[in-house]
Amino acid sequence: MKGHYKNILCVLSDSHRQDDTVAQALHIAKAHQASLTIMLSLEALPPNASMVMESFSYVDSQQTMEKQAELWLKEQAESWSENYKVSTAVTVGHPLIDVVRYVVKNNIDLVIKRAEESFLDKLFGSLDMQLFRKCPCPLWIINHKPRSQYKNVVAALDLNYHYPSHEVSIRRDLNRDILRHASQIALLEFAQLHIVHVFDAVPENIARDGFITVDNDRMETDLAKIHAEREKELEKLLNELAEELDDNVWEYLQPKNHIVHGYPRREIAATTTSLDTDIIVMGTVSRLGVPGYIMGDTAEETIHQLKCAVVGVKPRGFETPISLD
Known part of the structure; x- marks a missing residue:
């Protein structure tokens, strides 16, 4: 029956105050007995970053950012996985494109994400709204104070x-x-x-x-x-x-x-x-x-x-x- 999820992706846009988001994703995954992947999806460094650093430093910084993100997510996942197993993924690039491609490639049937809080995001088109428009599977946006x-x-x-x-x-x-x-x-x-x-x-x-x-x-x-x-x-x-x-x-x-x-x-x-x-x-x-x-x-x-x-x-x-x- 549609609405029973098997393969869930929880998208994090940064490393700040994400425990509530992941807790809600875990709750949903447990209820549906679904597999759960936590993705940390980061924006790539802007192209003009090379103007203020040498080319090799720019490349090194990009790689370092991804490596540090992977280490942080792996460490967090150990505590998140205490009661329910989770997988992890890190992307550095264009979050909308990275999320959609991951969804299609891995047969994700539900994406979970915390609502963005910035007024400017709402005004000019946030990642949330872009995913509502373009993500091929259902998108579950949880509010800032999720209820248990x-x-x-x-x-x-x-x-x-x-x-x-x-x-x-x-x-x-x-x-x-x-x-x-x-x-x-x-x-x-x-x-x-x-x-x-x-x-x-x-x-x-x-x-x-x-x-x-x-x-x-x-x-x-x-x-x-x-x-x-x-x-x-x-x-x-x-x-x-x-x-x-x-x-x-x-x-x-x-x-x-x-x-x-x-x-x-x-x-x-x-x-x-x-x-x-x-x-x-x-x-x-x-x-x-x-x-x-x-x-x-x-x-x-x-x-x-x-x-x-x-x-x-x-x-x-x-x-x-x-x-x-």
Whole structure:
């Protein structure tokens, strides 16, 4: 079942305050009985470093940095491995490229990373956001103060299927995968599963700007129809999930559904906050069916507003735009 991880990679960007990050990765790996690799991925020295040091010193410094990083990681891994075996890897170069290539080469099915804290990172495009866009496997970003156990898990679904037929099937599959990932996390954490879908009627959205006049009665009727449509689609998904699980497991899971009318870029995060969510599972690619297409505005804006851990799931058939050579 999708959402049960076998081969996990935990990415560290530096050597500072990483015990909580690794502890959370160990917790996840143990819950899934998965293999775990801790990668320290460092930026290479800038090319202009050679301007202030001799060429041989620059090369020596690059090699020394990698050797020292390997020694530090090996030493740390001895303590991290006391209760659960971990492997290690060090890369010095371009973290995004190095991580993606490692994921593909080693059949990684989950990447775990601590959220970056810098405002400038968020403003100009952090490694986190780049991985959400381009990492081919699910990405689990833990928040700065990880909780030892999750209590509330949210699956954020897009149940709007008013798209070309070739795209609808991909959207349905993505919703199924999001629901499976969220269900596995909820079951292994003994947490409550919440399903959130936010819909916005286009005429109402235009009316807010005052460009057209909309009949309120007609709008209410349309909203009721949309709500009923989305409830029906969600019921289909849940019936499929129930068939995959044992009866006693499904009885224990008992997800709570939240179909919310509002502006998705605002209400997904607001609903997640109101539910005291520990982790949200969501899709992170907008134009489905387009290999390697960048993350959509709604997903990106939502992630920036969230204060909980995030698991980003790609649609089936997604191809990373990162060169693997």
